Amino acid sequence: MPPKNKKKVTPAKAPASKADVKANVVLPNWPSFSPLLPELELSLHEILPGQIVTIPNFWTSKLCKNYVSFLSSLPLITTPGKPKKGDAVRVNDRFQIDDPAFAERLWSDTSLKNLILGVNEDGGLDMDEKARRALWGGEVVGLNPNIRIYRYKKGQFFDQHYDDSNNITIPGQPSIPARTTWTLLLYLTSPATGCIGGETVFYPEPDMSKKAKGKNLPPPEPLAISLETGLALLHRHGADCMLHEGREVLEGEKWVIRSDLCVRK
């Protein structure tokens, strides 16, 4: 405590800049991405044209298991009870961090980059450059440094919602102004690891054209993507995002790593 007869002098100190605050964040010591399958054994699967693409076995079961045990040591935060106005009800435990180096590893040290950019032609979707840009929404430059880890326990879920597109900067020399166009979900668990339920379900829009309306068709069936250990799921977001949800987990734990594909702005 300062002596009573002396005025406390506060040393002149610049307010903490955003960079200072960021510099104090301790980044997780993410395990290496090993073992992975050889790139030539992996491929993109178009589940719903222009909307949903998957990569089965993007991560091996062994790597997923190793990550679940590592991620369990992170300080995950349970969703506060009531969502902000306009936000979907999300009941799960989450860890979120800005980690450009991890995002870069997930992009370049796995098969993702070569599959998305068509460098690995055999595993690609047989597209030319123009079609590729149309699909991904521009020139893909990497993943969103904002990494989210989700753990859903029994009874937890993510209610129906749309994912927004965000403007971000991928740091580097030079840094790249970018925009997110597709959501990336990497499932680390599945029924094979004791997780029942938790499917990501998409709700296709009914065809609103006059012709279709005249036919009085029933609304399109929801499309449920079952959890598979190591499956990467990409879905278009922003203006053309489909309504979707993470179904309630009925047994075990569902673990997901989330980022987004980014295109140059």
Ligand SMILES: O=C(O)CCC(=O)C(=O)O
């Ligand atoms: O966990 C899931 O299946 C869905 C997650 C999701 O929709 C999101 O992160 O926006």
Ligand SMILES: [Fe+2]
């Ligand atoms: Fe979502």
